[in-house]
């Protein structure tokens with residue numbers, strides 16, 4: 203359809219072909235966008251991103267999203283490569299050391315908490331601040347980050363990532379006010395169904411989250427491909443007036459109390 207035709211941007215977080223950012227890059231390319239791909243230097247070592255870059259005609263710039271220096275260089279170089287200001291930015295980044303090391307929530311290690319908070323939440327503020335200071339966004343541009351419903355409800359095992367996602371969503375609301383008022387740019391988070399990716403499968407009991415959400419959601423879990431299409435719609439001019447929102451992309455999970463399938467597990471009378 204070409205709904206992103208002429209639009210330029212930066213896509214953070216494509217690690218491998220399971221990554222949500224990878225799918226967003228594929229759909230955005232198919233819809234006519236031009237973009238720079240970026241990831242943390244350590245993630246680049248695996249080299250998988252080069253295949254995506256080739257397929258989408260993109261350049262790759264490594265940047266640690268917690269480093270203001272890296273972000274400054276990334277935005278400058280991207281505008282140089284793309285020949286002007288940006289219309290879209292995707293923040294698809296998450297990591298918790300406490301989750302990785304399987305530390306239970308009541309016993310969180312605070313050094314690790316700070317690291318995960320910086321990578322998963324504050325980095326979004328840093329990306330927004332870099333775009334703000336460099337006046338890098340075109341009017342009616344769209345900036346998105348990915349979230350999860352553990353920001354609103356308890357999912358044991360999601361651990362300090364729950365707090366990080368609450369913070370991330372709050373940053374989208376607050377920075378969204380300034381970006382809207384002064385630059386006519388929108389800022390939102392997309393709260394996606396559990397999805398089998400490298401970050402997702404690192405969470406203890408992830409198969410349980412995934413299966414439960416799938417039988418609870420009337421439409422079933424949303425795939426990474428469907429999430430990518432939704433993100434692309436949010437980058438397009440069809441959603442110009444949507445900002446400061448946390449948008450659930452979850453097959454109806456967030457509005458469902460219980461499904462017939464879950465009731466049947468406990469209803470012994472039938």
Ligand SMILES: NC(=O)c1ccc[n+]([C@@H]2O[C@H](COP(=O)([O-])OP(=O)(O)OC[C@H]3O[C@@H](n4cnc5c(N)ncnc54)[C@H](O)[C@@H]3O)[C@@H](O)[C@H]2O)c1
Nearest residue numbers: 215217221222242245267295296348396397399400401402
């Ligand atoms: N998989 C799920 O179930 C699910 C559900 C809802 C939301 N999300 C969110 O989607 C986003 C993308 O995750 P994914 O599931 O595609 O997994 P993924 O592991 O493919 O992506 C996570 C990315 O974060 C990058 N990253 C980590 N530290 C970084 C740093 N310092 N600087 C720059 N990049 C860094 C990784 O290299 C990786 O590319 C995350 O925000 C995640 O929390 C995932």
